[in-house]
Each structure stands twice: as C-alpha cells, then as structure tokens.
Amino acid sequence: MLAKLKEGDFDVFALVMKELERQRNGLELIPSENIPSLAVLEALSSFPHNKYSEGYPGKRYYGGNEVIDEIENLAIERAKKLFGAEHVNVQPYSGSPANQAVFRALLNKGDAFMGLELSHGGHITHGLKINFSGTDYNAVPYRVRKDNELLDYDEIESLAKQHNPKMILCGYTAYTRVIDFRRFREIADSVGAKLFVDMSHFAGLVAGGAYPSPVPYADIVMTTTHKTLRGPRGAMILCRQEFSEKIDKAIFPGLQGGPHENAIAAKAVCFAEAMKPGFKDYARQIITNAKALAKAVEMRLVSGGTDSHLLLADLEQKITGKDAELLLEKNGIYVNKNTVPYDQRKPWDPSGIRFGTPTLTSRGMKEKDMQEVGSLMNRAMKGENVRKDVQDLCSGFPIYPEV
Numbered sequence: 001m002l003a004k005l006k007e008g009d010f011d012v013f014a015l016v017m018k019e020l021e022r023q024r025n026g027l028e029l030i031p032s033e034n035i036p037s038l039a040v041l042e043a044l045s046s047f048p049h050n051k052y053s054e055g056y057p058g059k060r061y062y063g064g065n066e067v068i069d070e071i072e073n074l075a076i077e078r079a080k081k082l083f084g085a086e087h088v089n090v091q092p093y094s095g096s097p098a099n100q101a102v103f104r105a106l107l108n109k110g111d112a113f114m115g116l117e118l119s120h121g122g123h124i125t126h127g128l129k130i131n132f133s134g135t136d137y138n139a140v141p142y143r144v145r146k147d148n149e150l151l152d153y154d155e156i157e158s159l160a161k162q163h164n165p166k167m168i169l170c171g172y173t174a175y176t177r178v179i180d181f182r183r184f185r186e187i188a189d190s191v192g193a194k195l196f197v198d199m200s201h202f203a204g205l206v207a208g209g210a211y212p213s214p215v216p217y218a219d220i221v222m223t224t225t226h227k228t229l230r231g232p233r234g235a236m237i238l239c240r241q242e243f244s245e246k247i248d249k250a251i252f253p254g255l256q257g258g259p260h261e262n263a264i265a266a267k268a269v270c271f272a273e274a275m276k277p278g279f280k281d282y283a284r285q286i287i288t289n290a291k292a293l294a295k296a297v298e299m300r301l302v303s304g305g306t307d308s309h310l311l312l313a314d315l316e317q318k319i320t321g322k323d324a325e326l327l328l329e330k331n332g333i334y335v336n337k338n339t340v341p342y343d344q345r346k347p348w349d350p351s352g353i354r355f356g357t358p359t360l361t362s363r364g365m366k367e368k369d370m371q372e373v374g375s376l377m378n379r380a381m382k383g384e385n386v387r388k389d390v391q392d393l394c395s396g397f398p399i400y401p402e403v
C-alpha cells in the first residue's frame, strides 16, 4: 500500500506515514474518531473517484454511470437493511451539509425548531446562532437539567407546547446517556412537529444493537459514517418514504453537485462490515470499555457516567479544558476540550473535556486496558510525564500492521 505515493511524491508520503505513526503511538480518545478497515480505505481511494454522476441511480446528468449506479444501489440497499430504513440517501459529503439538507426539506426559512443547546451537548448545526441553523431558522434551545444533567422530557414538552416548533431535533455530540426516542416522538406528535434524529455519534452502536435505534420513531435520521460506524468520512440520510423526494432534492440539486462515488463505495463496504456478527461484539465492547474508563478516571463525570461510547468530564475549575487537552496531548493522549452544561466559560476554553472509546476498542483494547488508560490520564493530569508508558501500551495494539 502507498508504494506509488512513495515513488511519486515522497514529501506527501512521508507526512501521511508520520501521521500514521502519531496514531500508532498515541491513545486516541476523541469519541468522534475511529479506525476504518483497510478494505474501507482501499474502496475510498479507488476508481469510482474518477467519475461525475450528478443525479441518482437511473437518472444521471452524465453518461457512463451504469457501474456507478450499481455501486450506489448496493450502498443504499445495505444501509436500508442495516438500519431498517424505508429510504436512504448515501450522497451527503458530510454531517453538516446533510443536516442542512434535512432543515431545507422540513422547514421554511424562519420556522421554529427545537435542538439541544451547544453547551449542553448539541452540535453547531443544531441551532447555534452563528451557524445556518441559527441564522436561517428560529432555533428554540432546550437544555439538560441542572441537578442530574439529564434531558428533562417534561421541560422539552412544555417548551414544545409554548413554541410550536415544526421540527424537534435530538441526537447529540456530547450527551453520554440513552435518549428516549419514543418520548421524543410523543412530544413531536403532541405539537404536530416532525422528529429529526442526528445519530452520527452512536450510529455504530445502533447498528451493533448496543443502543436503541431511532429509526422506528423518527421521520428523518442523519448519520455520519466515520464515527462509531467505522466507515469513510461522509454521511447519509435515512427517512420514511414520504420524505424521500424532498430529501433527495435537498441534497441534489439543492446543496451538492457530483457525489463522491468512491466514498459511497467505501460506505457500502462499511455497511457490510457492520452487518457481520463481530460488529455486535465491537459495539458492546465500546460501551463496556467506556463504563470501565468512567470508573478509572479521577474526574467528575457529567451525569455521573455513561451509557454510550463517550464521557464528558467537568474539570471543576481545577484546570481549564484547553489546558487539560494540551497537557494530555503532550503525553500522546488525545481528548477534546468541551463545554459542560451550564458552563461559565467559553467554547474555545471551556470547563470540560470529552473523550471516548471507539478507536481504542477498534485497536482491541478491553476493560483491563481501560484501567491502564484511566490511570495514565490521571497521572498525566497530575503533571507526570507518561509518554513512554503510553507508547508501551500502544505497541501492544498495532494499527494497520500490514502497512
């Protein structure tokens, strides 16, 4: 692998290998990252890359798409089967444009919708004032409770009755607990709103049966494909048949041009991998590992722990999230600074850090390794240099040993 790159452009080759070494020698705990299989990466760098294919299978604006149609149809059929969806669009380049397409399909400019506030675990596309979702639409934020840091469904229901949103959005980037999709459906129905779920973070857990599926309850579900699902960087939208035309039109020609068919081929590979029995074990292990890590770290965890792949720690003003991220990074431990609910600090220097287990679980780590990872984090946070111990632990769990 990469022999031609090495021959043709040694500078780029050296840099991508340097990045692989960084990944190999560090503990990657950013919960939105993962290590896809080499089969996924090979599909991603393969020949459908060369083709323009605006449109959809059977209806393209360019000739020569008969094989591309087969690839895209295969990805669609696999995704439908994996998640039990009525309709799937596999063309979104990434999560943010996919979310934008859903907004455009369901709302008119200025319409009210509800989403979890960013500092409480929502995403920038869930209503942040300086994002399209906050400038073009009337975002009504809901929050987690101050006492237990959990979603407050009664409060969400009363906000919905007060504001009559046309859409309610759930599924987050920094909420560690199980979401009650049935309750969200009831709330949406009680005010005639559509229910939109962004399952990007936990899609792999859903695919592996380790986390409840939103698909039976939501009108529309969006997911990226590169997080717990362990596929290529990209996204897809799953929806009920009645929204299929609106979603397809919102993606193309509404927002995007030529789909990245190489990424779609890689998505198809990842969907097949997620249907294998071993993926169920992987999804369960991610959560088991996250719970083990929760026990091992000496930090106050928001909501007291996790039901998923991620943890959110409130550093309680002993150190800022930014400084903690840097301190851990110096030791080859990668987490990201993150706001915590009711944070008094700002997003670029917040009070917390977010971390999780998808990548370490892909490397084969189990509960006892999480105890070690937790202990390394604790020691690094106290100012000890643990770089060598991090490297020793990593060497037992190689990444892409074939390369």
Ligand code: DSN
Pocket (backbone or CB within 6 Å): 032, 095, 123, 173
């Ligand atoms: N950047 C992703 C995350 O880390 O959660 C969301 O887009």
